[in-house]
């Protein structure tokens with residue numbers, strides 16, 4: 408479910424996160440590895456107010472590993488540890504606990520020095536809708552508990568999930584809104600499925616995807632769709648449309664008269680991208 412974000416919803420979402428922050432030690436900020444900045448809330452630093460934070464680059468199974476490595480460095484340069492994961496398959500999920508503990512180690516040490524038995528570190532997962540928060544909570548819990556669905560207006564009683572004996576995780580994530588005012592950000596969010604395509608035209612999203620693919624993953628797209636020659640000037644929309652037509656023809660998206668059905672071709676391109684069928688593709692670079 409996609410939330411229609413109005414200023415009132417944003418205020419409410421923010422207030423709900425601020426309530427949760429009072430209970431926790433460390434924030435786990437979940438981003439989409441394919442579009443880390445575009446899947447990031449524009450006010451996140453302000454909202455999280457200096458809480459120790461671990462960045463997780465989720466859906467890394469769909470992202471370009473080389474670009475993800477650049478993003479890890481990008482965040483490290485800003486003093487934010489970042490870990491690529493794939494919550495759906497559980498890849499690298501086991502590395503989250505040691506990373507969270509590292510961020511809280513100074514507190515544990517100071518408690519030990521005072522002779523206090525350190526308690527489990529308390530963590531909260533935050534992120535925009537569809538980034539994989541519920542999937543990750545379920546992985547960490549080792550069972551299906553988190554309700555999928557984004558209802559920033561609904562408050563449930565807070566429950567703690569034990570992740571081993573050393574971490575307690577809030578069972579409901581903090582839901583943040585994306586930076587959708589920027590048109591390019593909107594394109595990336597729509598292309599990856601973070602926002603509903605009804606909000607944008609399908610062909611516009613597909614044009615964006617094809618242009619990006621030709622510019623950054625030319626050989627892959629050429630091979631997959633058996634395109635003879637890729638155009639050089641992808642700033643020329645007619646050239647981009649020609650590539651889309653070639654893809655449509657290859658996939659049999661033809662209407663009567665032998666013309667390519669561009670709507671159908673658009674849908675095919677977006678579906679194949681999201682399913683990872685075009686390979687591991689990142690749509691944003693640091």
Ligand code: GDP
Nearest residue numbers: 465466493494495536537538539540541542555
């Ligand atoms: P939430 O709205 O942030 O709680 O997101 P969900 O946990 O409901 O996940 C949204 C969609 O992304 C679901 O279809 C998940 O199966 C999918 N998903 C979550 N994590 C991953 C991942 O690491 N890789 C892939 N390929 N899909 C994922």
